[in-house]
Structure formats: C-alpha cells, structure tokens
Amino acid sequence: xxxxxxxxTFNCYTAPQVITEAFHFAxxxxxxxxxxxxxxxxxQKATGLADFYWEITYRQEAQAKKSLSQILAEVDxxxxxxxxxxxxxxxxxxxxxxxxxxxxxxxCLNPDISGFAQSPYAExxxxxxxxxxxxxxxxxxxxxxxxxxxxxxxxxxxxxNGFRKPFYLFVGHSMGAGMLLYKNQINWQNxxxxxxxxSPSMYHRDRLRxxxxxxxxxxxxxxxxxxxxxxxxxxxxxLAMNExxxxxxxxxxxxxxxxxxxxxxxxMNGIGNSPPSPRTDWSQFxxxxxxxxxxxxxxxxxxxxxxxxxxxxxxRVTMGDHYFFSYDKNSPMAHKHNREAVLADxxxxxxxxxx
Numbered sequence: 439x440x441x442x443x444x445x446x447t448f449n450c451y452t453a454p455q456v457i458t459e460a461f462h463f464a465x466x467x468x469x470x471x472x473x474x475x476x477x478x479x480x481x482q483k484a485t486g487l488a489d490f491y492w493e494i495t496y497r498q499e500a501q502a503k504k505s506l507s508q509i510l511a512e513v514d515x516x517x518x519x520x521x522x523x524x525x526x527x528x529x530x531x532x533x534x535x536x537x538x539x540x541x542x543x544x545x546c547l548n549p550d551i552s553g554f555a556q557s558p559y560a561e562x563x564x565x566x567x568x569x570x571x572x573x574x575x576x577x578x579x580x581x582x583x584x585x586x587x588x589x590x591x592x593x594x595x596x597x598x599n600g601f602r603k604p605f606y607l608f609v610g611h612s613m614g615a616g617m618l619l620y621k622n623q624i625n626w627q628n629x630x631x632x633x634x635x636x637s638p639s640m641y642h643r644d645r646l647r648x649x650x651x652x653x654x655x656x657x658x659x660x661x662x663x664x665x666x667x668x669x670x671x672x673x674x675x676x677l678a679m680n681e682x683x684x685x686x687x688x689x690x691x692x693x694x695x696x697x698x699x700x701x702x703x704x705x706m707n708g709i710g711n712s713p714p715s716p717r718t719d720w721s722q723f724x725x726x727x728x729x730x731x732x733x734x735x736x737x738x739x740x741x742x743x744x745x746x747x748x749x750x751x752x753x754r755v756t757m758g759d760h761y762f763f764s765y766d767k768n769s770p771m772a773h774k775h776n777r778e779a780v781l782a783d784x785x786x787x788x789x790x791x792x793x
Contacts (some may be wrong), residue, residue: 456535457498485577486568491556492549495534497542514543515605522612524693526555540785553701563700569708572620575783603628605791612639619715632722677732682761699770726754728762
C-alpha cells in the first residue's frame with residue numbers, strides 16, 4: 439500500500455479548501471513509498487505502461503486539517519475519472535474540484551491512461567494485449583489494486599460502529615467510457631459501485647466508423663507522413679470537439695502530436711478490435727450522449743445499450759457533440775447547461791451509492 443502521508447504534495451487550489459495532489463507511479467517507487475519494491479516492475483509487466491500519472495482531489499476543512507491518509511480512511515466514496523483517446527486528465531477541467539465542493543466526503547482520482555500524456559507505454563509500438571479496450575480497463579483496476587484502493591477492505595476503513603467500505607463511482611468519456619463496459623463484474627460483486635458513461639467509444643460495433651478509423655490508424659504509420667499526422671490531428675479535433683472548450687482542443691492536439699505514432703495507432707486499433715463484453719449486470723450504469731456526436735453514432739449506441747439490457751431511465755441524449763459537457767465562451771449555451779447537468783448527475787449518483 440502507498441504510504442500517503444510520506445508522499446510529495448502539489449497543492450492546486452482550484453476552489454476554496456480544495457486540494458489536488460499529483461503522483462507518478464515510477465517516482466513513488468524510486469522514493470521507496472510503495473509497500474513492495476517490485477510493485478513498479480509488476481505494474482509495467484501487467485499493463486505495458488512505463489509509468490502512470492494521476493491526481494487526487496479532495497476537500498480540506500480549514501478548521502481541522504487532515505492528512506490524505508486520514509481523508510481516505512473517512513471518505514464516503516472514491517470517484518475515478520477516465521478520459522478518452524488522445525486526451526488526458528486535463529479534459530475534465532474543474533469537474534473533480536466542483537464535485538468535492540458539493541459533496542465534501544469524496545476523493546476524486548483523475549489519471550492519465552492508456553499511454554497518453556504522462557502515462558506512456560514502455561514500447562513505442564505497444565502490444566495489442568495492452569491496447570485492447572478491455573485490457574485498458576484491467577490496467578486501471580490493477581492500478582487501484584496496486585495502491586490498495588481496491589479491494590476497499592485493504593484500506594481498513596473503520597468507524598465507531600465497525601467495518602465500513604466506500605463506494606466507487608467511475609466516470610468515463612469516449613474511450614474511457616467504452617472501457618467501463620468491460621469493468622470486472624466478479625471481482626467487484628461485493629462492492630458498491632456505479633459507472634457513468636459519456637459518449638462511449640464502441641466503434642467496433644459500427645462497421646463504417648471502424649473502417650474509417652482503422653484506415654486513419656494505418657495511414658499514421660506510413661513513413662514521412664508529418665502532413666497526414668497534422669491533418670489527422672486537426673480533423674479529429676474539428677469533427678469530435680468542434681464545440682468543446684479551447685483547453686480540450688489544445689490538449690487533444692498536443693497529445694496527438696507528442697504521443698508516439700505507433701502508440702496512437704495501436705490504441706485506436708485496440709478500441710476497434712475489442713471482444714464482446716462478458717458483463718451481464720448493467721443495473722448500476724448510466725449513459726449520456728450528445729445528439730450531434732460524429733465519432734459515436736447515438737442511434738447505434740442506444741440500440742447497443744438496449745441489447746445489453748439498459749433501461750430507459752439509465753439513458754439520456756442531450757444537445758451537443760462528442761464533448762457535450764465541455765464549455766467556454768465559444769461553445770453553445772447547451773454545453774454550459776450540460777456541464778451543470780453532468781455535475782448534478784454525479785452528485786445524485788454519489789448520494790444514491792452512499793445509501
């Protein structure tokens with residue numbers, strides 16, 4: 439288990455009394471802050487990642503300051519944010535901070551995943567066993583297990599009345615939402631958890647999009663194709679997030695340029711080559727999409743959800759594009775309303791799980 443009280447802290451006051459701390463798996467291992475000296479090597483072998491970066495956001499009461507380990511021991515729930523392809527933890531902007539402001543007894547974990555940003559793959563051309571969307575989800579769960587955040591009883595959550603455990607809320611967008619459809623059902627059967635999916639990327643069920651995206655992925659691997667890479671970057675941004683905030687657009691464009699082309703291509707292929715999900719229980723899942731989503735066809739996604747057994751009260755289509763929840767002054771006003779609706783959804787979901 440990570441000895442949180444000895445970990446370096448990077449304070450980022452994005453809201454009153456809200457603290458964000460940043461962590462690198464490799465840095466913690468090098469500083470001897472992981473319980474096992476082989477934890478990093480085992481993590482790298484299991485996930486194919488060279489390192490893993492995440493931020494933890496929580497509310498600190500001014501009158502009674504506590505360490506992060508104390509916060510975790512008393513928390514009601516953990517919220518894990520999973521971004522999409524070529525994204526990073528930045529795409530969530532202030533959602534984690536606003537969430538812990540409205541529900542103080544939460545801790546939000548916001549990682550960079552699947553080889554992007556500060557969580558790169560160890561190899562420039564990662565193996566398909568690490569880039570398939572189901573394997574990406576397994577990597578996230580392995581990370582939580584490596585930190586003893588799952589299973590919950592490893593943390594020894596206690597209260598005066600005896601043993602207590604937190605709930606988990608997974609919030610995913612695009613690729614991150616698609617990953618949640620592969621969440622391990624058996625290992626989590628004794629946990630309280632929910633999954634909030636936004637515009638899930640499941641294009642392996644859409645033949646046209648699968649063909650187009652795989653064609654783009656292969657084109658990126660052609661030597662001396664800097665022009666194709668730049669064009670693809672701007673095309674993806676224009677199609678998928680034309681109405682999103684400038685922060686989201688810049689982050690995607692930068693990650694597209696900075697990430698190794700082989701990793702970008704392999705990840706895209708991995709999303710399209712995923713097997714059927716083995717899950718049978720979808721009762722704690724909610725799905726939200728924008729009606730102008732170009733990357734994920736809302737009609738086909740809703741048909742797929744119906745086939746899985748989703749109920750009408752678990753589904754919602756709102757006005758907006760693939761980034762329907764991202765807003766700045768250049769975005770449609772609908773995106774601003776969507777952002778508030780998403781925040782309200784997450785707070786309500788947390789209260790539901792807390793019961």
